[in-house]
Amino acid sequence: MDQTRRVGWGVLCCCALLVGRADAQLTYSLSWGWSGDARQNAANAALSGALARYNAYGDFTGGNGSHVQAAYNAGVPTAQAGYGGWGGIIEYGGTWPNERVTMHELDHWLGTGTFSASNGRSWDGPRAVRILEQFEGVGARVGTDGTHFWPYGLNYDTEWSELNAQRNVALVYALRADWGIGSAANPTAWNATNVTLTGSDAPGTSGFHHADKWSDNTFAHPNADYATGGFDLRTPNGTPSWTFAGKSLTINRGGRLLYNGWGATGRVTINDLTVANATVRHDQFSQDIFRLAGNTTLVGAATFEAARGPMVIEASLRGDGSLTKTGANDLTLAAANEYAGATNIQSGTLRLSRGSLLAEYTFDNVRGVGVPNSGSAGNPLNGLLAGGATIVDAGGGREGRAVSLSGGASVDVQSAITDLAPDGNWAVSAWVNTTTAGGAILSKTDGGWDRGNTAFYLGDGAGAGSGGQPAGVRWAGGFLQTAPGSTTVTDGQWHQVTYVNSGGEYTIYVDGQAQTTSTADSAFGNADVGSLVQLGRANNPGDGALNFNGLMDSVQIFSQSLSAQQVAALHGGEQLGSLPSTTVVNISAAATLDLNGTTQEIAGLNGVGTSAITLGSRGRLIINNAETSEHWGTISGNGGLAKSGAGDLLLAGVGTHTGGITVAEGRLIVEGDTGFGTTAIEAGASLAGSGNVRGTLDLQSGAELEVALAGPSHDPLNVDGAAALDGLLSVSLDAGYLPALGESITVLTAVGLTNNLTLGGPDGALFSLAESTPNALVLTAVSNLAGDYNNDGAVDAADYVVWRDNVGQPAGTLFNDPSAAAVGSAQYAAWQGNYGATMTVVGAAAVPEPAAFALLASVLATLGRVRPISRRNLGG
Structure with missing residues (x-):
């Protein structure tokens, strides 16, 4: 053992620091x-x-x-x-x-x-x-x-x-x-600026803090870009967190980043990671959680393999590539992600979280003056009550508690939170309750008011003035205003105000509804500056912003833009998920997408028979698909679906979710079970298929119910609850099929049926709905001869009897009645004018006997007192 002692003459030389040359040697x-x-x-x-x-x-x-x-x-x-x-x-x-x-x-x-x-x-x-x-x-x-x-x-x-x-x-x-006694320059060992692996890390070693596998034979250093080539780079063993020291790291095709850490709380941070047609893999034990932080770019097919334990991606995923999830364990996306490619879930569960919601202040858990942040950025973004701000107890807020602000009181957050760049992607939202014009909702400054500082406040819609319309201003960067006459929020009621920037396109929403922005003042034009975010504090009275006077609740700041549907979901109290809204999700056999209670918009969905989607509590999946999407798997949870986009969405699996489905655009094809709740088909959208709607059906005016018939044995669409049917019933026949006259086909069943449909489509004129019942929508093939009320292919005396027995009944009671009016003289005139017509040869029309006119007079005298015959026994 070497016990080194300090020499007695070891006193500090009073000499200047000598800066050695790069080639200076000992x-x-x-x-x-x-x-x-x-x-x-x-x-x-x-x-x-x-x-x-x-x-x-x-x-x-x-x-x-x-x-x-x-x-x-x-x-x-x-x-x-x-x-x-x-x-x-x-x-x-x-x-x-x-x-x-x-x-x-x-x-x-x-x-x-x-x-x-x-x-x-x-x-x-x-x-x-x-x-x-x-x-x-x-x-x-x-x-x-x-x-x-x-x-x-x-x-x-x-x-x-x-x-x-x-x-x-x-x-x-x-x-x-x-x-200060040695060189402050980078060591000469750091001269290389592009470094690659020359071999794979052996188990127990790591290129994070081993030098022997790097091409420059030294430890990773901050002035070099690193690449794995086709080799494996392991993270270090051990329980603490680790940060890769290099300037950047690229995992190349054939290479892998292998997690070898221990524990559940540590994280691996790589500030500039590119996964280029390569794999990031959990390669340790099941009790160890691989938390990957930093910034990650996806190039080509990037695979995240939760092979031996769970993975949590805290890094924001960007780039033009796709994400493929493999491995039996869970992969959680914890940040806001913006990658452009598809999301492929090949095995295990991909779980979403409220990643883009960096800061959220609900004021429900305030202790003393501390205001906890419940957003994904956690404690570093906690706020403080300042200037006399107080908390209103449960029941006084929009939901639960709220903060009361007046006289310059504020909630202060010592952080920039996110970059409010003029061409960036961000959103700021708050619930406000005030009667005072000009109130500052949120300001971002350094404590004063200077170039690049920002204020969101209630303006006048015409520039620098107080008012009740949501507005914004940036020092030397212009105003963000709603047009004069837009919605005001100073009526003493709760309103949600949301500001969204999507790559330089700004939108202001009030209670989930987009407002028209001013043509002159509709964007910020310079960089965001400020390290202090204050709720309720105005630092710029010259622009019309005043200190807020009222109540504030549920303030949320996002690091991504929000679509109109996402803002509507936010207004409804839903939380936004962590996938890019432009991604198409493909789910393989036995794999699962878990929304974890969030609201997630995607650009398409494809799932095979044993795939699964779990919505969680109040979760909602918005499928905005331009192309055809098909899901053959299960959907479960206390949440619902929404469909927009022009493409078809086929649901062919079993749905047990309780939040229903709303279809705003395109076509929903039901071949499986839709789940419980209401399936609502809005104007401009359509419904087709022969599966089961397990709740109620609401086909709204302007919507279509599409029926394609291949023969008389058509399987109907079954509705477990009530069906309210407005809009159009569009009927089409497959090539080679022509129904026989009088042939009846049930196309929909329901517990209770309200039928206000109009027949249409390519072949709707060949059918009638006259035989429909309170529980079934029935198509009957008709002759299409006006006046052929018993639908036997000829207009004759028997049709007169049918008409007589149904005088006064509503439109649609009779077959082959194009009048769209209650049964009366118009139908008689059609029968009389078309008497003798047949489906085959039309001969000379016979004139009804004079006694018929006497009978007509007696019938007209007794309108409303006749007993209609059963619609299933027409024909006299």
Whole structure:
């Protein structure tokens, strides 16, 4: 064991810092005490090897000079060295000279212990901390007794290894830079700016803090871009968090990033990660959670494989690539994501979270003056009640509690929260209850009002003035105004105000409804500046903004833009999911998409028979598909679906969700079970299929129910509840099928049926709905001869009897009645005018007997007192 002691003459030299040249080298010589024996040879070898390490890494000259003297002193129990005095000298004694002892003493010669202890220098300077955290994990700090340090101080023979020697050199270089006695430039070992792996990391090793697999043979450093090639890069073992030190890291095709960490709370941070047709894999134990933070770009097909345990992607995923989820364990997307490609769930569960909601202040859990942030950014965005702000108890807020602001009171958040860039993607939303014009909802400043500061307030719709219309202003960047006459929110009622920027396209919403923006003042034009966000505080009265006077609740700040449907969902109290709204989701057999109670818009959905979607509590999936989407799997949860976009959506699996389906555009084809709740088909949309609507059906005016008939054995669409049918029933026949006259086909069943449909479509004229019942929608093939009221293919006396027995009944009672009027004289006139017509040969029309006119007179005299015959027994 080497017990190094501080030399008695180790006083600090009062010399200026010498900035060495890039090629400056340490040299050495042996001075006194040597005998030319094996000990001297060992010292030469040790000094030569040690100095070669330091010189290869960087410039260690300066401070103590560049020339090291080494002596042998039999009176020294072990070995010793110091910084200062005669320029420092290493004395070997009872310890045999070897490279470990030499590096340990050389560290003292370079300033560790002697210099630091006598000058109060911190061992935890920024460069040393960065290096040690790279080696030991986030939070690691240098341990010291004032003279020696650890880890990597090479204090004992048991510490010696090639890896520890490399780390010792790097750490001492950083310490000297922090202390101001060594070079502050990057070490020469960092000269390479593009570095690749030359082989895969072996288990238990990691390119995060091992040097041997990198092409420049040194540890990852911040001025180089790194790439794996076709090799595997492992994360370090251990429980703390780890940060990759390189400027960027690309996982190439054939390469993998393998997680080997421990525990459930640590995270791996890579500030600029690109996954280029490559794989990121959980490769540790099931109890360990792989949390990936930073920023990640997807190129091509990027695979995230939750093979051996759960993964949580806290990084924002961007780029033109697609995401493929594999592995049996869960993958959670915890951030707002903007990648352009598809989302493919091949196995296990992909779980969403409220990732883009960085900050949310509900005021329900305020303790003292602290206002917790329940958004994804967590505690760093907590706020403080300031200037007399108070909390209104449950029942006084829009939901639960609220904050009361007046007289300059505010809620202060010491953070920029997100970049409100003029061409960025962000949203700011708040519920307000006020009667005072000009109230500032949110301002972002540095405590005053300067260039680039922003205020969202209640303006007048005409520029710099107080009012009740939601508005915004940026110093030197212009106004964001709703047009004069737009909705005001100063009526003492709760209103939600939402500002959205989608790549430079601004929209202001009030209670989920888009407002018309001013043609002159509709955007911000300069960069966002400010590190303090305040709710209710106005710093710019010259622009019309005043301190807020009223109640505020549920303030939310997003790091992505929101679509109109997402804003509507937000107004309804729903939480937004973490997938890009432009992604198409493809779900493979036995795989699951878990919305986790969020509202998620996607651009398409395709799921095979054993795939699953779980909505969670109040979750909602919005499918905005331009192309055909098909889901053959299950849908469950206390939530619902919404469909927009012109494409077809086929639901062929089993739905047990309770929130129903709303179809705003395109066609919903039901071949399975839709789930419970109401299936609502809005104007401009359509419904088709022969599956089961397990709740109620609301086919609204302007919507279509499409029926395609291939034969008389058509399977109807079944509605477990009531069906209210307005709009159009569009009928089409398959090629080769022509129904026989009088053939009846049930196309829909329901517990209760309200039928206000109009027949149409390519072949709707061939049918009538006259045989429909309160529980079934029935199509009957008709002759299409006006007056053929019994539908036997001929207009004759029997049709007169049918007419007579139904006088006064509503429109649609009779077959082949195009009048759309209640049964009366119009139908008689049609029968009379078409009497004798047949479906085949039309002969000379016979004139009804005169007695018929007498009968007509008697019937007309008794309108309303006739008994209609059953619609299933027409024909007399």
